[in-house]
Each structure stands twice: as C-alpha cells, then as structure tokens.
Amino acid sequence: MTTTGNAKPSRLSPEAVPRRDWLGLSAMWSMGAAMAFSLIGMLRLPKAAVLSSPSKKFRVTLPASLNAGEAFVPPGRTVAVFKDAEGVHAISTVCTHLGCVIKPVAEGFECPCHGSQFHGDGSVKRGPAPRALPWLKVTASGGNLMVDEGAVVPAGTKVNV
Amino acid sequence: MSALRTFGDDLKAAPKRMWETAFRGGAPNTDRTRSTFVFGNVFLHLHATRTHRWSLRWTTTLGLGMATTAAFLLTLITGILLMFYYKPYPDVAYDSIKDIHFVVPTGRFMRNIHRWAANVMVVCVILHMARTFYTAAYRKPREFNWLIGMGLLVVTLALSFTGYLLPWDQLAYWAITIGANIAQSPREVTDALGITEHFDPGGLQRLLLLGSDVVGAEALIRFYLLHVMILPLALAALMGVHFWRIRKDGGMVKPHDADQRVGPPEVHLNPVFTEEPAKTYQLAALVKGRTKAVGGSPENTVPSMPHLFYAELGVLMLTTLVCLALSMLSDAPLKELANPGVPENPAKAPWYFLGLQELVAFSAVMGGIGVPTIVLIGLGLIPYLDRESRATGVWFGGPGGWPLVKQSIYYGLACSLLVESFVIRFGWLREWFPNIQQLIVTAVNPATIITTLYGAWSVWMVKKHDSARAGALALFTCFLCGFLVLTIIGTYFRGPNWVFYWSPSQWPKH
Numbered sequence: 001m002t003t004t005g006n007a008k009p010s011r012l013s014p015e016a017v018p019r020r021d022w023l024g025l026s027a028m029w030s031m032g033a034a035m036a037f038s039l040i041g042m043l044r045l046p047k048a049a050v051l052s053s054p055s056k057k058f059r060v061t062l063p064a065s066l067n068a069g070e071a072f073v074p075p076g077r078t079v080a081v082f083k084d085a086e087g088v089h090a091i092s093t094v095c096t097h098l099g100c101v102i103k104p105v106a107e108g109f110e111c112p113c114h115g116s117q118f119h120g121d122g123s124v125k126r127g128p129a130p131r132a133l134p135w136l137k138v139t140a141s142g143g144n145l146m147v148d149e150g151a152v153v154p155a156g157t158k159v160n161v
Numbered sequence: 162m163s164a165l166r167t168f169g170d171d172l173k174a175a176p177k178r179m180w181e182t183a184f185r186g187g188a189p190n191t192d193r194t195r196s197t198f199v200f201g202n203v204f205l206h207l208h209a210t211r212t213h214r215w216s217l218r219w220t221t222t223l224g225l226g227m228a229t230t231a232a233f234l235l236t237l238i239t240g241i242l243l244m245f246y247y248k249p250y251p252d253v254a255y256d257s258i259k260d261i262h263f264v265v266p267t268g269r270f271m272r273n274i275h276r277w278a279a280n281v282m283v284v285c286v287i288l289h290m291a292r293t294f295y296t297a298a299y300r301k302p303r304e305f306n307w308l309i310g311m312g313l314l315v316v317t318l319a320l321s322f323t324g325y326l327l328p329w330d331q332l333a334y335w336a337i338t339i340g341a342n343i344a345q346s347p348r349e350v351t352d353a354l355g356i357t358e359h360f361d362p363g364g365l366q367r368l369l370l371l372g373s374d375v376v377g378a379e380a381l382i383r384f385y386l387l388h389v390m391i392l393p394l395a396l397a398a399l400m401g402v403h404f405w406r407i408r409k410d411g412g413m414v415k416p417h418d419a420d421q422r423v424g425p426p427e428v429h430l431n432p433v434f435t436e437e438p439a440k441t442y443q444l445a446a447l448v449k450g451r452t453k454a455v456g457g458s459p460e461n462t463v464p465s466m467p468h469l470f471y472a473e474l475g476v477l478m479l480t481t482l483v484c485l486a487l488s489m490l491s492d493a494p495l496k497e498l499a500n501p502g503v504p505e506n507p508a509k510a511p512w513y514f515l516g517l518q519e520l521v522a523f524s525a526v527m528g529g530i531g532v533p534t535i536v537l538i539g540l541g542l543i544p545y546l547d548r549e550s551r552a553t554g555v556w557f558g559g560p561g562g563w564p565l566v567k568q569s570i571y572y573g574l575a576c577s578l579l580v581e582s583f584v585i586r587f588g589w590l591r592e593w594f595p596n597i598q599q600l601i602v603t604a605v606n607p608a609t610i611i612t613t614l615y616g617a618w619s620v621w622m623v624k625k626h627d628s629a630r631a632g633a634l635a636l637f638t639c640f641l642c643g644f645l646v647l648t649i650i651g652t653y654f655r656g657p658n659w660v661f662y663w664s665p666s667q668w669p670k671h
Binding site: 124 | 521
C-alpha cells in the first residue's frame with residue numbers, strides 16, 4: 001500500500017498515512033470517543049440531582065414548661081432546641097463522627113455508638129468526634145418558630161422571640 | 162415397510178441415544194474415557210484431565226478454595242429463593258423478611274442457610290488467602306491471580322455488607338448509617354484543612370452509596386441492586402478468571418521436588434508414561450512455558466475423574482453439612498423495625514468489620530479508609546516484591562520459616578493487645594488535650610500506631626533475614642493477629658457507648 005519515493009521518511013517529511021489506514025484509525029477513534037461519552041453518561045446517572053429526603057425546614061412549638069438549658073427534641077427530628085434569657089437556639093443531634101443520633105443529657109450530649117461526648121454548646125468534650133455539633137438556623141416570624149436543619153449558623157447565634 | 166420398522170426401532174432407541182449423545186465419552190472406567198469425561202464436559206473442563214498427586218494431598222490446599230466456592234453456590238441458590246418474597250422498600254422490606262421468617266414454607270431455614278453460608282464464605286476466603294500466602298503460591302507465574310483473589314475478597318465482603326442492610330431492622334439501619342459515614346469520613350481531613358466546600362470526595366462517596374443524604378428508600382434500592390445484581394456478576398466474572406488462570410498457571414503450586422516428596426505412584430493409580438514425541442508440536446509452538454512432561458516417566462499424576470472430583474465433592478458436601486447444621490442450631494437475627502431517631506446501642510457492624518469499627522472509634526478516616534487501603538496495597542504488592550523462589554509450595558517456607566512466623570504471632574498479638582489495653586485504660590489524645598488539632602488525632606491513633614509497629618517489625622525482618630519473603634511473612638502474620646485481636650475486642654468486649662466490658666452481663670440495663 002505504501003508508495004514512497006527513495007527519500008527516507010523524517011520528522012519534517014513523514015511517511016504518508018495510507019488512506020485506508022487513516023479511515024480505519026479515525027473510525028476506531030470516533031468509536032472510542034462515542035463509548036467514552038456514553039460511559040460518562042452512565043456514570044452521571046447514579047449521582048442524584050434532586051435528593052428525595054424530606055424537607056429540612058420545620059416548625060417547632062416549644063412546650064411552655066421548658067426550662068433554660070433544657071433540651072427539647074421535636075418528635076422525629078435530629079435537633080435539640082434550647083431557650084434561655086438570650087433567646088432560642090438549635091443544635092444538631094447527629095454525631096459528627098459517624099452519624100449516630102446523640103442524646104441530650106444534663107451536661108451536654110452523649111453518643112451511644114462510639115462514646116463521643118459534647119459540651120452544652122456543641123463543642124467536643126471527648127471521644128472520636130472530629131468536629132463540634134453545628135448550630136442550626138432558627139427564624140421567628142409572627143410567633144412561629146422555624147428550624148432549618150440544612151442551614152448552619154455560627155455557634156452562639158441566638159434568636160429572640 | 163422396512164422404513165417403518167427402522168422408524169420404530171429408532172424411536173425405541175431414541176432415549177438411549179439421547180443419553181449417549183449427551184455423554185459421548187461413555188462410562189469413565191478406562192484411562193481414555195476418564196479423560197473424555199473431563200474434556201468432553203464444558204463444566205468439568207475447568208479441570209485438567211489428570212491431577213498431580215501433590216495437589217491431592219489435603220495439606221496442599223485444605224480444600225479452602227472449593228469450600229469458598231461451595232458456600233457461594235449455597236448463597237446463590239438460597240438467595241434466588243429469598244428473592245421470591247423479598248421487597249426492597251423501607252418498612253415493607255422488614256415485613257417481607259418477617260413473612261419469610263414466620264410464614265413462607267422453609268423460608269426461615271433458607272434465610273438461615275443464606276446467612277450462615279455467607280459467614281462461612283467470608284471465613285473460608287480469608288483462610289484461603291492465608292493458605293495461598295503461607296505456601297508462597299502467589300509467586301511467578303501466579304502473581305496476577307493473587308490480585309484477582311484480592312478482588313474476590315473485597316467483593317465477598319461487599320456482598321456481605323450490602324446484604325446486611327436488606328432486612329431494614331435496627332441492626333441493619335445503624336450499621337449502614339455508620340458504613341455510609343465511614344465512606345464520608347475523608348471529610349475529617351478536608352474539614353480540618355478547610356477545603357470541603359471545594360473538594361469533597363467523602364461527601365460524593367456517601368451520596369453515590371445512599372443516593373440521597375439520608376439512609377432511606379434510595380439507599381435500600383441501591384444496596385439491593387448491588388447485592389443481587391452488580392456484585393454477584395462481578396464475583397462470577399472474577400471467579401471465572403481465577404479458576405481459568407489456575408489451569409493456565411499450571412495447577413496447584415508445587416515445590417520443585419514434589420515428585421520425590423510424594424514418592425512413586427502406586428500401580429493401581431494408572432501411571433502414565435510419556436514417550437519421546439514422534440512429531441513436532443504444533444500447539445506447543447504457540448503456548449508459552451516449558452513442556453517438562455515430555456520424556457519424563459512415569460508421571461506422578463492420577464486421573465482427575467475420580468480422584469480430584471471425589472475430593473471436591475467431599476469438600477462441597479462437608480461445607481453444605483456445616484452450613485445446614487449451623488442453620489438448624491441458630492436463627493438469623495431480626496431486630497425491631499429500623500428507627501432513624503434512636504440508634505441501636507451498641508450499634509455493631511457484622512463481625513468481620515468489628516475490627517475496623519474498633520479502629521474507627523478513634524479516627525473514622527484512618528480506621529475505616531486509611532488502614533484498610535494500606536493493607537490492600539501491601540497485599541497487592543506482595544507477589545511483586547517477593548521475587549524469590551526458595552521453598553515455593555511449602556507451608557511457611559522461605560527465609561525465617563516457621564520460627565519467624567511464630568515470633569511474628571507473639572509480636573502481632575502483643576502489639577495490638579498492649580495498644581488496646583492502653584487506650585481502654587487511659588483513653589486517647591482528646592481526653593487529655595480537649596483542644597487538640599483534629600489532624601493530629603487523625604495521624605496518631607491506635608490504627609496508625611499498630612500499623613507502624615507492624616511495618617517496623619517487617620522492615621527489621623527484611624534486614625535480619627536479607628529477604629523480602631521474610632518481611633512479607635512477618636507483616637502478613639502480624640496483620641492477621643491484629644485483625645483477630647481487634648475483631649474479638651469489638652465483638653465480645655464492647656458494650657453500650659462503645660465502653661469496654663468484660664462481659665455483656667455487666668452492660669447497664671436501660
């Protein structure tokens with residue numbers, strides 16, 4: 001197939017690629033590219049674009065008898081809500097170690113899974129937890145108290161109601 | 162008239178001929194028909210027609226590979242049966258398992274067998290790997306098959322773990338919560354560096370695993386898909402390659418003097434005498450490797466039918482017997498329905514992950530991802546670092562030998578026990594310095610300390626014996642001991658809040 005003159009092929013005048021080889025090669029490479037693109041499509045599929053989890057924002061009604069420093073856990077939620085003279089704040093009760101639900105105790109929080117303990121402000125007292133418990137956003141409007149599990153606020157943020 | 166008669170005769174003979182055409186070789190009662198029995202059957206053809214007597218000694222393999230395969234077949238059959246009734250949707254899943262347990266005919270027994278066979282498979286696959294390691298069977302030309310075997314180990318563990326979620330009870334739910342958060346634990350490092358917002362591999366892993374940000378319906382269907390489709394297919398494909406390569410790599414590993422070790426074959430074993438070839442080999446020219454058998458006589462092989470097949474059948478029956486007996490003695494557990502608000506206390510993973518859970522109780526990313534990755538990389542490198550040839554195919558062969566293994570057992574047990582006793586008695590860094598940087602805890606914790614101690618011992622053994630095999634023997638033995646110690650502590654000595662108790666009877670009542 002190759003028909004070259006006497007001149008040896010060099011970098012400046014390379015041997016011409018025969019047409020058939022070129023067609024074959026481009027067919028092969030375009031097939032490879034098509035397969036790569038379809039693979040990207042298949043890999044994208046398992047990464048959910050919309051999460052099916054329930055809404056993270058919910059309304060809280062604090063019991064009237066709630067003492068300062070006492071935790072109120074809304075039923076079915078992983079949040080502890082506190083109320084004192086400075087206002088209301090909410091702390092997540094999902095352990096920052098491996099996601100177990102922690103229990104508010106008299107002096108802070110305790111995790112049943114690997115023994116992490118937290119102070120009342122969410123900071124780590126002992127155990128494997130790598131981070132403090134996040135404080136969650138609380139909004140008060142027209143007497144309604146809303147907590148957003150998806151929004152983290154700096155520790156110490158309290159809302160007056 | 163005669164055509165009709167022929168027709169009648171043919172019709173009468175049809176069943177017999179069907180049988181004959183299906184099994185063309187005839188009864189395996191001569192050397193030739195015994196060979197035909199093997200190579201004339203697509204399933205049996207995975208085996209060679211003749212097997213070396215060394216491979217048939219029970220101490221060569223202990224039948225562990227076959228036992229693993231048998232356990233897999235048991236889980237496959239019972240798993241398909243369970244799929245008749247199982248429904249992968251939260252709450253409904255729990256009810257369907259309850260139905261299988263209490264209503265479906267033989268359902269409880271099938272589920273028990275499925276659970277026990279899965280456990281037997283995990284045990285056998287670990288022991289099989291240890292056998293392969295201690296007989297140095299991973300050496301040339303079997304290096305790559307060792308890697309395939311590692312893949313099979315990982316897939317086996319993944320199958321067990323994904324199966325753990327399906328009942329959707331408390332045990333399952335919290336084991337998966339912990340598992341998914343271990344997948345997310347690279348955040349321990351990215352958070353400490355403050356780059357999680359831009360680079361979050363942990364969060365991505367968790368999202369891909371759960372399909373959501375909570376353990377729910379999406380997670381269940383993903384684990385179901387992995388458990389009944391993706392992982393079994395991967396396992397079957399890898400098993401095919403694993404078995405095929407055993408053939409291609411020359412069967413079971415044998416020491417170079419295996420012929421002398423087993424002695425001359427007895428007369429009733431039908432020895433084969435190989436003659437000098439009369440013609441050139443057309444196939445031998447294409448196939449790599451030496452044709453050692455030519456000119457040697459007599460061969461120390463016996464027909465695979467019946468010697469090898471009966472041995473394999475024996476292991477299959479024994480494995481089945483063990484699984485059935487265990488299934489009759491002990492029921493697979495089913496706790497209360499999963500409750501996302503109240504964790505199981507203590508929340509324990511399946512037993513073979515409790516060693517890792519013991520380590521994640523100090524640093525999630527090191528215990529759950531770092532050390533396992535280091536161990537897997539180390540295991541994978543073994544055949545490429547140990548290029549020696551001394552004592553291949555012999556138990557505890559190579560420089561150092563059994564004395565080195567014994568020392569390593571003592572050292573491995575002592576290190577893990579001492580480190581664990583220390584942290585159980587005195588606690589760890591955070592208890593002494595509450596404000597310590599997380600990265601320091603991630604870098605210095607029981608997981609990394611035990612790994613470093615084992616690594617140092619191994620390096621010392623490489624130097625002392627001037628051999629990579631000695632280092633591998635030391636390291637493998639140490640990690641096996643560490644796995645054992647941590648698993649036992651995690652299983653029997655950890656109670657509520659992961660506190661150490663000498664016995665579950667001391668657990669606080671709540």
